Amino acid sequence: MNREGRGATAPGAISNSAPATFTGNRALDLEEGLLFEIGRTEVTGVDLDEPDAFALRLGGLERTAPLGLPGLSEPEAMRHYVRLSRMNYGIDSGLFPLGSCTMKHNPRLNERMARLSGFADLHPLQPVSTVQGALGLIDELCRWLLELTGMAAVAFTPKAGAHGELCGMMAIKAALAARGDARSVVLVPESAHGTNPATAALLGYEVRSIPARADGTVDPESVKAALSPEVAALMLTNPNTCGLFERNVVEIAAAVHEAGAYFYADGANFNAILGKVRIGDLGVDAMHINLHKTFSTPHGGGGPGAGPVVLSPALAPFAPLPAVVADADGLRLVETTDAPETAQALGRMCAFHGQMGMFVRALSWMLSHGADGMRQASEDAVLSANYIRASLMDLMSAPFATRPAMHEALFDDAWLEGTGLTTLDVAKALIDEGYHPMTVYFPLVVHGAMLIEPTESESKASLDLFIAALRDLALAAKAGDMARFQGAPYYAPRRRLDETRAARAPVLRWTAPAPVPRAAE
Amino acid sequence: MRYLPLTPEDRAEMLARVGASAVDDLFADIPADKRLTDLPDLPLRKSEMAVERTLARLAARNVPAGSVPFFVGAGAYRHHVPATVDHLIQRSEFLTSYTPYQPEIAQGTLQYLFEFQTQVAELTGMEVANASMYDGSTAAAEAVLMAHRLTRRDTAVLAGNLHPHYAETIATVCAHAGQPIRALSPNPGGEDDLAAAIEASASCIVVQTPDVFGNLVDLRPIAEKAHAVGALLIAVVTEAVALGLVEPPGAQGADIVVGEGQSIGNALNFGGPYVGLFATRQKFVRQMPGRLAGETVDAEGRRGFVLTLSTREQHIRREKATSNICTNSGLCALAFTIHLSLLGEAGLTRLARINHAAACDFADRLAALDGVSVLNACFFNEFTIRVPGDAAALVERLAQKGVLGGVPYSRLAPAAGFDDLILVAATETTTPEDRAAYAAALKELLP
Structure with a gap:
């Protein structure tokens, strides 16, 4: 570990002797007002020339009042x-x-590729003859995803x-309907992401809900006990949100299929198993792939993401519109259900053809x-997580x-017992040490969860510094250094x-302050 | 591999700490007979230069919009985006940050989302807006589900001139959720009496303006009728720049306004990523889907921002959430808010006037051609022409002549029986020469 040049701060030495500044700024830490406080309508x-006089053809619907939008x-x-x-x-x-978010390095090559005019400056409804390269890129991305998963089709939108x-x-649901089998129940392990039950x-x-067994994984017997002719599907995250591989997955999949149900896998943690196992070999019928996790497209402060879904042969006919199909003339987009390829399509997930900008970035990464x-x-991502846990x-x-x-390495808050401190306190103290906190209070199956996912992007030196910071914090917590936390x-x-x-009195937008009454003359 | 910092020595040391003899020991929970021994049948690693070459070749097989006279719209529009926008959204701290769950070190994201929400509310004439949705079409589907929750009814009425892709997106969600919809028939010259089509049991009516054919719609009588029967008016705007010039849907009585924000700040990107706008009335906010940034104070009393009202959301409420949505379209929302703050009200209004002027000029040029008619009485920057014969074949032949000449309506709705209509858009990026080139090419191709 190398902390050279970092300047040691004595534990607990939080200096308050510096004067407050007049501006509220602190050197490079600059305060910034709201757009609405610094801009004017x-x-x-943007320099734009007013058009020559012309008669509006807006049918009398022209705007009559100002909008109030400030400009800079x-x-x-x-x-x-x-x-x-x-x-x-x-x-x-x-x-x-x-944890669970896979914050890996976002290569800038991907940004450059996504901005090539041949991808970024393409309209989704241009004639298909003018977008053969774009369709080729989608086709190639799908080929890679299928090879990595061993599945039959990709719903890319x-x-x-x-x-x-x-x-x-x-x-x-469409596959069940097609065989005239209406079912009403979906099984979800209690460690699942909240999106799983919300989607169902x-x-x-x-x-x-399916409970976890003592070792943090799903017991096939619990699944079998819950299966019935009412069950449409099991939604299982694998590797699961405790950072463990569901080792009985094959037996679970067989039981699900035996009961006439389907096996949905949440692919949030796909980053652990690329090239190590194909989910198609495990009996999965459908799995979404977060291109913004495993395939490094930027999280962007909360999107845009991309979530293509790989499908088993049983579900492939139900993939949504549109489909990319190869024939003698090149690639075609099938955008309606009146073609044989799409006769059973489940419908349309969105206008147009999905997150092309993310497809380019993901393929660039692949x-x-x-x-x-x-x-x-x-392998590096898994090794790094185990290294952190062992350390x-x-x-x-x-x-x-x-x-x-x-x-990812999962910790709970048992080690904080008697300190009077919480998982949240540890997270906030980690901010002061220069780190983004780990995922906290998720998964719900352990108390005060701290879920650490280093990804493959960290050097050993970086991991060692992080480990040292957490060790120092753990020792400080146990020593009763409450104020620090x-x-x-x-x-x-x-x-x-x-x-x-x-939350109590939500202020969700800026509003102009009431005018200050003019002082009496 | 340039993205992987661990060296073989590092790996050996780390394995020793873990107590494993080989990395495969860590994968022991994967059933042994399923573990891959060979590499996947895919190419091996490539240098940056080699990747660039491969992808540039694919890109070169497309015709970029900016390389030809370009008039394609129908829900995605080519506008000029200032260089500043793309530079700023690539700032590391914006690009590589996560959802702002730790607000003390995410004030940058939270403040711009708060500003974005305010801009969207002002632009649409509504009281509140969320931090964005995936795109306009998914925002429309979420709006219908929200209307069902608010009215405790389950039948939506979709205007016939709603973009067919939007109608299908809504229909897909509603069909799988077991909720009926009633889709009206399209009418390219402007819809018949939409107010009359709202039945007493409807949860909402979804009306697009400008509609898919480019017609501007007076929402006021529709809002009045909807409210009289206890239904909501959902207004859809797929060309956000139009709001610089036309009366905001909020001022016309809309209860929920959804829109595609791509036009402001975002490239065409072959359909995505885009940014869905979602605005509503304050009293409906707790049934709104998606993320919300809200103002608060920190422990020292300083103003700050946090994600709020998350008790509506899936990570807290699980199966009782208002939506399963877990993300917004953060970086696209950032591009939108930067571009709109550069424009300001003065710039947006002028930009909208330039668009409208270009479209008026374009309509006159096309209407002057024998055999071509413009169907719209009113429009913003897009309108519909009727051509002799098959519109799709004509658009293809225009492309061969180097003009990307719009969207045949039959591509969006093949079964509707309007095979002779082309939707054409003229934004500020078209020049008079482009518009003349279109008219000349079309003239040559007409019988």
Whole structure:
């Protein structure tokens, strides 16, 4: 471990002797007002020429009142958004161990490729003869996804993971309807992401929870006990949200199929198993793939994502519109259900053809890694997670540690017992140490969960520094250094924010302050 | 491999700490007979230069919109996006951050979302807006589900001139959720009396303006009738720039306004990623889907922002959530808000006028051709022409002549029986020469 040049701060030495500044700024930490406080409606940062006089043809529907939208000149806009950006933590700033979210390096080559005019400046409804390269890219992306999963077809249009879940579950519902088999129940393990039960409920299913067994995985006997002719599907995340591979998955899949139901896999944790196992060989019928996790497309502060779904032969005919089909003339887009390829399509997930910009980035990542690099990436991600767990287990409590971790290391809050501190306190103290916190309080199956996912993008030196920071915090917690935790974060752009106040009387937009009455003359 | 920092020595040391003799020990829970021994049948790693070459070749097989006279719209529009926008959204701290679950180190994202929500509310004439949806079509489907929750009714009426892809997206969700819809028939010259089509049991009516044929729709009588029978008016806007010039749906009585925000700040991207706009009335906010940024204070009393009202959302409510949505379209929303703050009200209004002027000029040029008629009495930057013969074949032949000449309506709705209609859009990116080139090419192709 190398902390050279970092300047040691004595534990507990939080200096308050510096004077408050007049501006509220602190050197490079710059405060920034709202757009509505710095902009003016008559200002514009875009030079546009007023058109020659002409008669409007708006049918009398022209706007009559001002909108109130402020404008900024270009330099003002640049500064406003640069200042805002500096209040954010990103992968490029430091280790971002957010479990289940796979915050890996986002290569800039991918950004450059997505911005080629031959991809970015294409309209989804141009004649198909003018977009053969774009259809070729979708076709190639699908080929890679099928080879990596051993599945039969790709539904490429879903726009995010949860949208992919919806697509996969609709395909299952359509397949059941096609055989005249209405079923009403979906089984979801209690460790599942919240999107799983929400998706099933959206489609009118009753959700029944499957408990985890003592080692953090699903017991095939629990699934068998819950299966019945009413059950449409099991939704299982594998590797699961405790960071474990569901080792009885083949037996579970067989039981699900035996009962006439389908097996939906949540692919959020696909990053652990690229090139190690094909989910098609495990009996999966549908799985969404988060291109923004496993395939490195940027999370962008909350999207856009992309959630293509791979389908088994049983579900492939129900893939949504459109389909890309190869024939003698090249590639075609089939956009309606009157073609043989799409006669049983479940419908349309969205206008147009999915997240093309993300497809380009994901394929760029795949081509860069190749088969060998992808397998190495998964191995490194899994090794790094196990390394973190092994390096912290003596100070922090790791449930289910009898089994190898996959790409994330799960801790609970048993090690904090008697300290008076919570998982949230640890997370906020980690912010002060320069790290984005791990995922906290998820999965729900362990108390005060801390889920750490380092990904394959960290060097050993970076992992060692992170481990050292967590070890120091754990020791401080056990030594009763309460202020360090309960007041944290001290050094972030904001101290702890009052979320209760935000929810009790929601302020969801800026409104102009009431005019100040003019002082009496 | 350039993206993987661990060295063989690092890996050996790490394995020793873990207590494993080989990395495959860590994969022992995968059933042994299912574990892959060979690499997947895919190419091996490539250098940056090699990847660039491969993808550039694919890109070169497409005709970029900017390389030809270009008039394609129908829900996605080519506008000029200032260079500043694309630079700023590639700032590392925006591009590589996550959903702002740790607000103390995500104030940048949260503040721009708060600003975005305010801009969308002002633009649509509504009281509140969320932090964005996937795109306009999925926002429309979510709006219908929200109307069902609010009215406790389950039958939506879809205007006939709603974009067919939007209608199909709504129909797909409703069909699988077991909720009936009633889709009206299209009428290219402008819809018949939509107010009369709202039955007393309807949860909502979904009306697009400008509609898919480009007609502007007076929403006021529709809102009045909807409210009289206890239904909601959902207004759909697929060309956000139109709101610079036309009366906002909120001012015309809409209860929910959804839209495609791609036009502002975002490239065409062959259909995605885009950014869905979603705005409604304050009193409906707890039934709204999607993320919301809200204002609060920190422990020192300083203003700050957090994600709020998350008790509506799936990660808290699970099967009782208002939606299964787990993300927004953050970076596209950022592009939207930056572009709109550069435009400001003055710039947006002027941009909208330029678009309308271009379309008026274009309509005059096309209407002057023998055999071509413009169907719209009113429009913004897109309208519909009737041509002799098969529109799809004509658009294909125009492409061969180097003009991307619009969308044949039959591509969107093959069964509707309107095989001789082309939807054409003229934005500020078209020049008078482009418009003349279209008219000349079309003239040559007409019988």
